[in-house]
Amino acid sequence: MDIKEFIEILGKDYVLTEKVDILPYTKDASFFTGKLPYAVLMPGNVNEVSSIMKICQRDGIPVTVRGGGSSLTGSSILVNEGVILSMARFDKILETSIEDRYVIAEAGVKLDYLNSHLLNFKHFYPPDPASSIAATVGGSISTNAGGLRAAMYGATKEWVLGLEVVLPDGTIIQTGGKVLKRSIGYDLTALMVGSEGTLGVITKAILKISPIPEKYGRIMVYYRSIEEAGKAISSLKKNGITPLIAEFMDKISMDSITHTKGLKFPEQAQYLLLIDISSTEESLDKKLNEAAEILKSTEILEIKITKDPDEMAAMYQARKGLYSSQLNEREKPGEYVIIGDIVVPASKLPKTLIEIKESIERYKLKVALFGHIGDGNIHANIFADINDREKMKIVNDFMMELGRIALKNDGSVSSEHGIGIEKIELLREEYMYKNSLKNIEIMKSIKNIFDPKNILNRGKMF
Amino acid sequence: MSVIEDLVQETEKCINCGFCESVCPTLPSKNYRAIYGARGRVFISKESLKEVKSHGRITLNIEDSIFSCLECYSCYYVCPAGVNPGRVSQMMRNVINRDPSRRKPVAEMIVSLIMKYGNPLGIREKMCSWAREIDFDDSSDTILYTGNMYQLMPYSSFLSKIEAKLNEKTIENMARLIKRKPGILKIIAIPDKIMMERMEKILLDIAFLLKSSGIKFRYLGKDEPYSGAFLYELGYLEEFIEYGKYIRDLFISKNVKNIITIDPHTHEAFKVLYPMYVDNFNFRVFYYLELVNIPLKKMDENLVYHQPCHFTMHEDFDIPSKFIGSIGNVILPERNGKSNFCCGGPAELLYPKLANSISMVRFKQLKEKNGNRIVTACPICFTNLSKDSTVFDIAELIYQNYSKKY
DSSP: OOHHHHHHHHOGGGEEOSHHHHGGGGBOSSSOBOOOOSEEEOOOSHHHHHHHHHHHHHHTOOEEEESSSOOSSSTTSOSSSOEEEEOTTOOOEEEEETTTTEEEEETTOBHHHHHHHHHTTTEEOOOBOTTTTTOBHHHHHHTTOOBTTHHHHOOGGGGEEEEEEEOTTSOEEEEEOSSSOOOSSSOHHHHHTTOTTSSOEEEEEEEEOEEOOSEEEEEEEEESOHHHHHHHHHHHHHTTOOOSEEEEEEHHHHHHHHHHHOOOOOTTOSEEEEEEEEEOTTTHHHHHHHHHHHHTTSOEEEEEEEOOHHHHHHHHHHHHTHHHHGGGGOSSTTOEEEEEEEEOOGGGHHHHHHHHHHHHHHHTOOEEEEEOGGGTEEEEEEEEOTTOHHHHHHHHHHHHHHHHHHHHTTOBSOSSSOOTTTTHHHHHHHHHHTTOTHHHHHHHHHHHHHOTTOOBTTTSOO | OOHHHHHHHHHHTOOOOOTGGGGOTHHHHTTTOGGGSHHHHHHHHHHHHHHHHHHSSOOSOOHHHHHTOOOOOTTGGGOTTOOOHHHHHHHHHHHHHTSGGGSOHHHHHHHHHHHHHSSTTSOGGGTTGGGTTOOOOTTOSEEEEOTTHHHHHHHHHHHHHHHHHSOHHHHHHHHHHHHHOTHHHHHHOOOOHHHHHHHHHHHHHHHHHHHHTTOOOBOOGGGOOOOOHHHHHTTOHHHHHHHHHHHHHHHHHTTOOEEEEOSHHHHHIIIIIHHHHSTTOOOEEEEGGGTOOOOOOOOSOEEEEEOOHHHHTTTOOOHHHHHHHHHSEEEOOSSOGGGOOOOSGGGTTTOHHHHHHHHHHHHHHHHTTOOSEEEESSHHHHHHHOOSTTEEEHHHHHHHHHOSOO
């Protein structure tokens, strides 16, 4: 590989090769450590990406694209040799149309930054993964990120109208566009969503936006029993209530928030549901009370309604940072928190949660349970020393069982974190369970059409 | 706990989530190179500590990454795991400085001048000219302590402009030369005259406001040393402690009981840091606005306030807002409070281009608020953000509102 060619395209400031410079790119937010790249390339426009891809395609150089580096499954690090393509310089919001309800942003724009921009127009982009302060437009599209608000608004795939993509051979294509409807054959925009950087390099996205809900309030409801907590969401949905946010967390999670953020919870509470209800100003109290009454039909320990913006913001931020806060519950420094991420239909939540709890007890693991329960998404975060082989074997077995529990309950092995390195085996498990291994063959064929030399994010997904 | 143990404990908490990186002012100004962001700094610190443990020394070239951190602490307030990358950088500087060959020559020069002359540029005798016509109360056990900060700005601003034109090697050679022959700096350090006049006027305003509030105080004049804050910020902890003892003994010998500070860096050093590191550093420390008590007239003016990081993020102290609110409408930029965006000033002497780039970003953010004036409450912020005639120090603002007489 001739670094000079990349320097000619990007200039020497944007081709990093010194060890100290490239070391941070061996890590993302997962517990994996990637290979040291030959170089980190930092293009500033789509033509530079195209020129880089032409060289990499010609020479068969593997390329892993990196957005905010907040992947939890190792999507943005190198499995083998290759270069990292950092999209950090794609940091501009290009166009905002309230009339047509879209925003055009470059791939490296952080989601929180995008939403602080849209706030000026009283609009927002709903997908809000807990890492939205660090996660980028391109990265979140690549993993079809979900988040807290997916309970009402769905995951990223519902919000992408069109994309600009550089293919492995350097061709620049535009998919979709600025309109809500389009019927022109295969939906390549949808194909790119969740493709984890294996098909092309997303450089720009046209995203659907929505007016900010006029008003919202919060119900905090505490439980002793996991089954009763699981019943809450289906009870609400049965009664026609779709929460804006519906989050679940267990005692380990609550303790971690108390330790890092100082927020207090009732001592006897084993589980917490945090439910946001949006409405017009006039009817908010009525809707909150209606939801609270429905929740009271389950065996609750305590219930609290709040509309205090500061109180709601503090808890929202604490929930968004929960994964990192859980690190404080580690028994020794260096221990990792390995994230499980499954999804089931809301009606299957009580049964699923009981089965997960029994499995945790059987495997004798320390696991924090939490998640975006409004859409059936459960995270099971396992505390383990990744250097302890025996323990990691147990962790791996538990992760497989967690996936099987999801499948048995009509769900999926991956809800919003993608496959990356971590869930390659589980992806196979899901299609095997559905007797649809052919799907993987189809995906591999699609990959081969886009990327015949398999240079993009090699070693991920399959 | 040793510095290394403290660092290991702090960095082990990090899991690379990247939240800190998204608010770090240096990252975009350094072309988004990861080692110039908070996450990158914690990561390479972790790697370096592994090296120290296994080989007894650091082999990675981490100096520029670590020394370019502004220690603004905006990273700390977004870290859900409670890691403070700013503090990691500050402690890593101490680890780097243990190897003399890795020390930054400009930092070495500054430290040497502070330790020898009690002033970062070795020009202590030039620092008290502003006060020649003021009558102080020499019997008071309260001192107005300028810490030389406002007076130093016209010199440091001049020097950083020279630095920005030279290459790194030339600057380092000059710093080494000045360290050996400090007299050279006295010849080449020419303060910006207009800036000096303004800084001296600000000091006079502060003294006037205190006097008008009935506060009795004296001033140590040419005996007043620099605070030593730089020593701490540059990771010279042992020197900082030694210098703190010198200041403590000087104050005791001068019968000082109460100290009125006038800038956030000095306030933090005297109120928080020295009491933590230096035995018997028992003085009552004030920020001058805590003592100012004068009638102010509310005007219909939009005042965009740039908060100093050392007040809002290091100390949780925000008395200037109260005064600005008494004079006009306080407008805060998007990045304020615990998510404040630094002025870039802390990088000025070691990395003037970086400091300028960050200050331009911040200035733009402040101008976007379309206020009548921009107000600062720190001489470093004031110097870095004074890019047009709408930027004022808070003392100027209060003085102008209170009285036209002088």
